[in-house]
Amino acid sequence: MADPYLAVDPHLVVDPHLSVDSVTVRFGSTVAVDNVSLRVPSGTILGLVGESGSGKTTLARVITGEIAPTDGTLLFDGAALSSRRTVSERRAIQMVFQDPYASLNPRMTVRQTLGELLRVHKLARGRSAVQARSEELLDLVRLPRTALDAYPGQFSGGQRQRIAIARALAVEPSLIVADEPTSALDVSVQATVLDLFADLRRDLGLTMVFISHDLAVVNRLCDSVVVMRAGQIVEDAPAAQFFAAPTHEYSKQLLAAAPRLARTPLAPRSDLYSDPPL
Numbered sequence: 001m002a003d004p005y006l007a008v009d010p011h012l013v014v015d016p017h018l019s020v021d022s023v024t025v026r027f028g029s030t031v032a033v034d035n036v037s038l039r040v041p042s043g044t045i046l047g048l049v050g051e052s053g054s055g056k057t058t059l060a061r062v063i064t065g066e067i068a069p070t071d072g073t074l075l076f077d078g079a080a081l082s083s084r085r086t087v088s089e090r091r092a093i094q095m096v097f098q099d100p101y102a103s104l105n106p107r108m109t110v111r112q113t114l115g116e117l118l119r120v121h122k123l124a125r126g127r128s129a130v131q132a133r134s135e136e137l138l139d140l141v142r143l144p145r146t147a148l149d150a151y152p153g154q155f156s157g158g159q160r161q162r163i164a165i166a167r168a169l170a171v172e173p174s175l176i177v178a179d180e181p182t183s184a185l186d187v188s189v190q191a192t193v194l195d196l197f198a199d200l201r202r203d204l205g206l207t208m209v210f211i212s213h214d215l216a217v218v219n220r221l222c223d224s225v226v227v228m229r230a231g232q233i234v235e236d237a238p239a240a241q242f243f244a245a246p247t248h249e250y251s252k253q254l255l256a257a258a259p260r261l262a263r264t265p266l267a268p269r270s271d272l273y274s275d276p277p278l
Contacts, residue, residue: 017174022036032231046222047221049211058231065093098181109148134148180213225237
């Protein structure tokens with residue numbers, strides 16, 4: 001079986017899936033993102049790191065189309081992304097948030113959450129088709145199909161994050177932007193969610209921008225690392241190169257402060273079900 005933690009050097013890929021070119025975001029006199037450019041090749045995972053306030057989340061919101069850049073352009077599969085995204089463009093780039101409970105409607109069951117998306121986007125027609133696709137989505141994120149009739153409050157944090165991932169997958173994206181998706185989880189649960197992201201990249205060919213303050217997480221999962229500080233990119237390198245010999249002083253400080261950096265092997269498959277039972 002192919003290793004889901006597949007090392008790819010994005011700097012050797014000619015045609016990136018996503019290109020961010022000279023993007024700047026201003027809020028009044030404040031420059032949140034300052035002339036940022038990066039490339040994310042198809043099927044790779046880019047780790048975006050930096051301290052709070054460095055511009056990571058603002059850049060993520062630009063990529064997903066939530067906010068428009070003040071200057072600069074974004075290309076997706078070679079086509080320009082405008083500030084007014086089409087339905088297909090919005091579907092193609094999906095976000096997974098840090099707090100899954102806040103991003104899920106507590107009054108809707110998993111069945112209702114997934115079914116609404118499938119029907120609105122006409123991805124499944126009829127009750128049986130919606131049922132079948134909802135079950136497939138739960139299989140993808142390794143939750144039992146009985147979870148369909150439960151509410152968000154009935155799940156653990158790790159299980160809720162998998163529901164949020166299933167919701168993002170429901171509209172069949174090719175790019176996932178994950179904003180600190182494991183930071184609110186226990187370390188043991190973090191590992192299962194990271195393994196899930198790795199498996200989804202391998203099995204579905206997904207491309208990802210993975211935002212994290214935890215360099216151990218980035219080292220475990222990502223092909224390349226982009227370091228932001230004060231709205232600017234200070235380093236952009238393949239992961240192996242970054243963790244072996246960072247070039248920027250700020251990157252060296254981040255690595256020196258990281259408590260654990262081993263690229264650990266995949267968790268045993270049984271661990272993927274280590275959350276409390278439903």
